Amino acid sequence: MNKNSEKISGWKRFMKSMTKAHELGTEEDIMLDHDYDGIKELDNVLPPWWLYGFYITIAISAFYIFQVFYNSEAYNQDKEYEAAVAAGKAEIEAYKAANPQLFDDANIVALTSAEDLAKGKELFTSKTCFACHLADLGGSIGPNLTDNTWILGGDVKTIFNTISKGGRPGKGMIAWESSVTREERIQLASYIISMQGTLPANPKAAEGDVLFPVVVEAVEE
Ligand code: HEC
Known part of the structure; x- marks a missing residue:
């Protein structure tokens, strides 16, 4: 047996252990007794990969159940929500403080x-x-x-x-x-x-007053 076929058989073994699929051709063994107009049912086991996912969600729920019953002072949904909102508001305030010209005329x-x-x-x-x-x-x-x-x-x-x-x-x-x-x-x-101080092709005659004289700053060499 070369390395490659070992790998394949290892993979196959893994897949088999994760699906526990019944061997093809031997369905008779797990056939149930019902017969609905010729439609029969096989008693397949639940695939382990699916069950493990289910167990993981149960384990995670244990964490939350603990929080709800024993740690609700420090942690609950309302507090989590409030903390998220407060963090968001603080971010907005920080942005406003950093960019005042964007918010206040x-x-x-x-x-x-x-x-x-x-x-x-x-x-x-x-x-x-x-x-x-x-x-x-x-x-x-x-x-x-x-x-x-x-x-x-x-x-x-x-x-x-x-x-x-x-x-x-x-x-x-x-x-x-x-x-x-x-x-x-x-x-x-x-x-x-x-555009202050640029020279348009046909400037319209001045209107109004000098309300904001253009200061031409000396360009430092
Ligand atoms: C339909 C013509 C028209 C359009 C389009 C127009 N303007 Fe004007 N704009 C005028 C007129 C007329 C005045 C003078 C208003 C007054 O005398 O009170 C003026 C005045 C101004 C002034 C003040 C000038 C001053 O001497 O105080 C600014 C700045 C200005 N416009 C910018 C803009 C900008 C920016 C746009 C595009 C978003 C724009 N205008 C679109 C006709 C127009």
Whole structure:
């Protein structure tokens, strides 16, 4: 007998011990007496692999029964649930504390990552802002968004607010908060801030006041 056939026979033995399947051809031995219109029944034993699974669940239930009867002060379903909820809430609070600008309008800061600005630029097209402000933000129906004069205000919080709540009534700048998510509005506002001082092809004449002068920072070499 070579190694391979040993392995196969070992495997076969294992399978047999796990299934306790009755030898084919000898069904007569375990045939029951019933006969329903020619349909007969074999008295097969329950397969051990299945029984073991059943025993394992019984063993696990013993653990829970112990907890319920002897350890319910320290452990029960309600406590487990409460602990899970508390852990979830703590995670949310930690996330809020780490990202205040995402939750409180007073904490909004202009995003500067290339990814956020690219998303803002994309939204400026996909949310149709360009139709009134032009793709280079030079302005047509809506005002020029690259200069330092603003009708409503040019700091990131005010721009966010204008995008969210709209401009003055009847001017054409609607409130976008129902159709653009908060994060997207922050990305749009950040993109607009990042376009400050750029030179559009046909800039619309300045409107409003210098409400947020662009400070051109000296670039350190
Ligand atoms: C239908 C045309 C139209 C569309 C579309 C539009 N805007 Fe406006 N937008 C305007 C007008 C008009 C104003 C001036 C509002 C006013 O005078 O109160 C304005 C004002 C603004 C302002 C304030 C400018 C200032 O000087 O204070 C910002 C910022 C702005 N829009 C951003 C956006 C963004 C972002 C979008 C896309 C989500 C958008 N707009 C879509 C017409 C439009």
